[in-house]
Amino acid sequence: MERNSPRAGTSQPTALQLADVAYLELSFQAVYALRQGNVLAAEAPRDPGELAETARRRVAQSKFLVSLLIVLLIGGSMISLTSIVERLFTPPLGSPGGIPLPLYDGTVVAGLLLLELSFLWMVGLQSLPTYLGSQMLPVLETLPISEKKLNRIALLILLRLFDAPALTALILTPIALAIAFQSWLTGLLVLPGVVLVVVFAIGLSLRTGRFFVQHVQGSRGGIRESVLRWMYLLLWAVPAFGIYGFVSFGFQIMGGLAYLGRIAPATLGNLLLVFPFPLGMLPILGLSGLASFSHLPGGNGPLLALAAAGYSALALGVGWWLLTAPRALSQLAPEVQLPDERREAQLHPVGPPAAILLKDLRTASRTPGYAFVVLLPLIDAVVIGLSSYIGAPHPRSAFDLAAAAVSTTAILATFFGPAFFATEVMGYSYTRTLPLTNRSMLFGKSSLIVLIYIVASAIVVSLTVLRLLNVWLFAAFVIAELPGLVAAAFLEIGLLFRRAQASGVPISLMSSGAWWATTVVLPGIAIAGLPITVFAILWYSGVSPLHSFLWMGGLAVVELVLFSFFALGLPGRGRG
Amino acid sequence: MHLGGRALLSAPPAPDQPLSLRSLTVRYGPLTAVDHLSIQVQPHEIYGLLGSNGAGKSSTLKAVVGLLAPAEGSISVLGHDPAREPVVTKQIVGYVPESALLYDALTPREFLEFVASVRGLDSAQVSERAKSYVTAFQIEREFDQPLATLSNGTRQKVLIISAFLHQPALLVLDEPLNSLDPRSVRLMRDLLTQYVAAGPRGVLFSTHTMEVAERLCHRVGILDRGRLVGEGTLDNLRSQTAQGDATLEEIFLRLTREEEGVYAAVRALGGA
Numbered sequence: 001m002e003r004n005s006p007r008a009g010t011s012q013p014t015a016l017q018l019a020d021v022a023y024l025e026l027s028f029q030a031v032y033a034l035r036q037g038n039v040l041a042a043e044a045p046r047d048p049g050e051l052a053e054t055a056r057r058r059v060a061q062s063k064f065l066v067s068l069l070i071v072l073l074i075g076g077s078m079i080s081l082t083s084i085v086e087r088l089f090t091p092p093l094g095s096p097g098g099i100p101l102p103l104y105d106g107t108v109v110a111g112l113l114l115l116e117l118s119f120l121w122m123v124g125l126q127s128l129p130t131y132l133g134s135q136m137l138p139v140l141e142t143l144p145i146s147e148k149k150l151n152r153i154a155l156l157i158l159l160r161l162f163d164a165p166a167l168t169a170l171i172l173t174p175i176a177l178a179i180a181f182q183s184w185l186t187g188l189l190v191l192p193g194v195v196l197v198v199v200f201a202i203g204l205s206l207r208t209g210r211f212f213v214q215h216v217q218g219s220r221g222g223i224r225e226s227v228l229r230w231m232y233l234l235l236w237a238v239p240a241f242g243i244y245g246f247v248s249f250g251f252q253i254m255g256g257l258a259y260l261g262r263i264a265p266a267t268l269g270n271l272l273l274v275f276p277f278p279l280g281m282l283p284i285l286g287l288s289g290l291a292s293f294s295h296l297p298g299g300n301g302p303l304l305a306l307a308a309a310g311y312s313a314l315a316l317g318v319g320w321w322l323l324t325a326p327r328a329l330s331q332l333a334p335e336v337q338l339p340d341e342r343r344e345a346q347l348h349p350v351g352p353p354a355a356i357l358l359k360d361l362r363t364a365s366r367t368p369g370y371a372f373v374v375l376l377p378l379i380d381a382v383v384i385g386l387s388s389y390i391g392a393p394h395p396r397s398a399f400d401l402a403a404a405a406v407s408t409t410a411i412l413a414t415f416f417g418p419a420f421f422a423t424e425v426m427g428y429s430y431t432r433t434l435p436l437t438n439r440s441m442l443f444g445k446s447s448l449i450v451l452i453y454i455v456a457s458a459i460v461v462s463l464t465v466l467r468l469l470n471v472w473l474f475a476a477f478v479i480a481e482l483p484g485l486v487a488a489a490f491l492e493i494g495l496l497f498r499r500a501q502a503s504g505v506p507i508s509l510m511s512s513g514a515w516w517a518t519t520v521v522l523p524g525i526a527i528a529g530l531p532i533t534v535f536a537i538l539w540y541s542g543v544s545p546l547h548s549f550l551w552m553g554g555l556a557v558v559e560l561v562l563f564s565f566f567a568l569g570l571p572g573r574g575r576g
Numbered sequence: 577m578h579l580g581g582r583a584l585l586s587a588p589p590a591p592d593q594p595l596s597l598r599s600l601t602v603r604y605g606p607l608t609a610v611d612h613l614s615i616q617v618q619p620h621e622i623y624g625l626l627g628s629n630g631a632g633k634s635s636t637l638k639a640v641v642g643l644l645a646p647a648e649g650s651i652s653v654l655g656h657d658p659a660r661e662p663v664v665t666k667q668i669v670g671y672v673p674e675s676a677l678l679y680d681a682l683t684p685r686e687f688l689e690f691v692a693s694v695r696g697l698d699s700a701q702v703s704e705r706a707k708s709y710v711t712a713f714q715i716e717r718e719f720d721q722p723l724a725t726l727s728n729g730t731r732q733k734v735l736i737i738s739a740f741l742h743q744p745a746l747l748v749l750d751e752p753l754n755s756l757d758p759r760s761v762r763l764m765r766d767l768l769t770q771y772v773a774a775g776p777r778g779v780l781f782s783t784h785t786m787e788v789a790e791r792l793c794h795r796v797g798i799l800d801r802g803r804l805v806g807e808g809t810l811d812n813l814r815s816q817t818a819q820g821d822a823t824l825e826e827i828f829l830r831l832t833r834e835e836e837g838v839y840a841a842v843r844a845l846g847g848a
Contacts, residue, residue, distance in 0.1 A: 221683040221720035336725045338717045345707040345719060347689050348699055355693030359679065359686070366681035366722060430673060430735075433641040434694045435666035 015149045019156035022136040024052055026157060030130045031055040063164035065518060066123055070116065070168045074176045077112040080250070081105065081180040099258035102284050107257060109177065109190060110280025111250065116169045117197045117276065120162060124205025125368055127161040132213070137330035154327035158202065166198045181287055189286040192308070193279030196315045203318040206325050208235055210332060212368050218334025219366065226365055233371035269300055278307040352436060356444025357451070374452060377412040381405050381456035386463055403477055407532045409456035410481055413449045414488045414521065414528040438497060442567055446489035453485050476549045481531055484556035488528035490567035495520050527563065531556040592619060592654065594746040594778025595640065599649035602635045609635040611802035612649065617746065619776035622768055624783060624793030626828055632802040633782040634674050637750045640780065641671045654745050667695065670739035672732075674750040680724035684715060684734045687723060691738045702741055709737040712763060728755040736764065747771070747779045753788060765792050786825040796824070798831050806831040
């Protein structure tokens with residue numbers, strides 16, 4: 001044995017120490033994306049320590065913001081558990097339309113668990129490309145480190161991506177429920193549910209990430225393949241839909257459960273066995289004991305306890321799988337099938353703004369993080385459109401719902417402006433050597449936002465107009481808002497451009513750029529939302545539809561003119 | 577030694593000259609990567625920029641294509657200043673970067689379509705051209721496969737094709753042969769020779785492989801710590817260093833004063 005063998009002399013760093021170094025590199029790549037082609041701006045600090053510190057800080061800021069959203073979800077649930085709201089849903093027993101109090105409370109807790117699961121899953125999906133793209137584990141694989149330690153390092157890195165939001169959920173949920181129910185035992189009994197939620201969310205993130213690497217990342221070009229890819233990517237919108245659906249339709253869900261309890265208590269009893277109901281019911285057990293279940297239509301305490309134990313066993317299995325899955329994922333290669341036939345190298349160039357739009361859509365179709373931001377407003381439109389089609393009792397309320405759908409779409413489309421800009425990071429340095437004008441880039445990026453808005457509006461129209469609405473009334477609303485939306489897009493892209501020219505491309509993913517994205521998005525939302533707000537005030541004050549639309553459209557046009565000057569007056573004719 | 581005389585600086589660059597750098601200086605904070613570099617690439621010429629790692633080759637090339645702003649000096653591409661006319665200049669330059677960092681989610685077809693669109697190229701013409709290069713570099717089977725799944729060599733071939741698509745007046749190639757297989761290296765060499773012979777175009781080519789430079793370049797410039805320490809044809813350099821039958825590698829080591837350092841390092845490692 002040689003004198004200077006790796007094991008002799010100094011001891012090897014621990015898995016935690018190695019994971020810490022790897023996580024720093026991951027943060028660095030998430031913020032600066034140098035490995036993806038981004039170049040440091042001349043003004044950026046050159047001291048590696050300072051760069052690393054900035055990366056650490058920005059990732060921490062983003063985690064803080066993400067955790068804040070969990071705090072909001074928990075806060076919302078606390079409000080739902082106040083006696084005033086409880087009384088709204090739970091009239092005296094026996095009266096129609098009411099829902100038994102234990103079922104109501106259990107559903108709110110289960111709903112909160114579902115929201116946390118969806119949210120953490122979404123965080124995982126957004127962070128996964130960063131985890132895979134950092135290429136940290138392949139580097140460590142070449143070093144003399146044991147398999148066990150490599151597995152542990154991979155898991156630790158992955159856990160670091162979830163740490164702040166997961167800890168927020170784990171700590172604040174029991175505290176919030178203890179306060180809401182004024183019982184520490186109740187607070188404590190929700191903890192198993194939150195632990196399971198964290199384990200399942202990480203497991204689901206990895207499982208869907210695996211699916212992405214195998215079936216999406218290596219998918220070939222072509223129309224059939226593109227359609228298939230977009231269908232796969234709908235999966236990425238599922239957790240967001242979980243959050244959105246529960247927040248938007250909480251009232252209807254409660255009503256549905258109450259109705260089910262009256263007409264089919266046995267079915268409701270079976271439904272309550274579905275995750276996360278049994279774990280949501282557990283704190284209620286702590287509140288009033290087994291007796292509370294006698295008030296549940298179809299409720300069966302022992303069966304619920306058995307289901308909770310079953311889910312806990314499943315979580316143990318997932319936890320066991322998680323010990324090796326993160327490393328396995330980093331080693332996974334996309335499925336590549338080179339065809340035997342050779343396709344013609346026919347190219348179909350388009351105009352520069354359209355080229356930007358097409359590139360972004362193609363990139364989004366193979367990048368879940370971006371696909372998610374394109375799909376979410378569209379799914380939102382489908383959901384609200386459907387609900388207005390099915391549930392709206394008269395044309396006026398159908399119009400309100402449809403207008404709400406379009407408004408939400410406008411806001412959501414604006415919300416993701418920075419994310420569309422962030423796609424430029426990939427291959428950015430190369431693109432900067434192309435003769436692309438700032439205006440082409442501005443129009444290309446803004447047209448993606450407008451396209452989402454128009455497609456979503458078309459979905460709402462097709463679902464509601466034919467049945468309930470005056471098509472011209474609705475079209476007037478969509479058209480009147482359009483200049484406001486373009487103005488918001490111009491403002492956001494203009495801000496991002498100026499920032500890119502001053503200090504490099506801002507990466508606006510949830511894992512690294514949430515802070516910066518928020519500072520850009522808030523004014524954008526204000527600009528897109530102002531015409532809608534003015535319209536709503538006038539419409540509900542009894543002003544005629546024509547005048548309401550004129551005010552809304554006029555204001556939107558003024559915004560567009562103002563922000564066109566801002567965006568089109570970008571310094572330099574080319575890209576810096 | 578610091579080449580690039582004052583006479584060069586006083587005359588305006590000829591409008592048909594593919595590239596003229598005058599006293600170009602690139603800085604990264606306190607570090608000067610390129611120090612008052614003055615070189616010209618003539619029509620029909622392949623100019624090789626040689627240097628050790630960190631000598632300033634890539635920084636020079638990045639400044640020419642507009643990725644880095646010069647701290648001092650000027651750049652002229654066919655009479656156009658990239659700082660003042662970035663879009664016009666980029667229209668007439670084709671660039672192959674050192675690392676094949678591209679839009680990984682796109683396929684070669686999608687990437688080339690994007691480049692052709694931004695360059696405003698005609699569909700029929702660019703398709704014909706792309707077909708020839710794709711066949712020559714033998715990437716037909718990979719043409720609809722995402723770049724993320726392709727080898728470095730194939731990605732490099734895609735970049736090379738994208739640089740040739742618009743038949744630019746100036747090709748700027750940063751270590752373009754690094755990941756290529758021997759067949760593609762040979763193909764690339766012949767392609768470049770043919771390319772400059774067919775029109776008044778120029779090629780600025782960076783490499784630290786002396787053999788490639790010796791076979792391919794009409795003239796070379798040797799950079800050492802950002803400064804030009806030797807320039808000319810192989811024969812010019814031999815006479816500059818008074819080494820009658822020296823190879824380019826020997827001339828390079830002499831001009832960069834690394835010859836003795838290499839011997840010393842080998843001796844030290846041999847005794848380790």
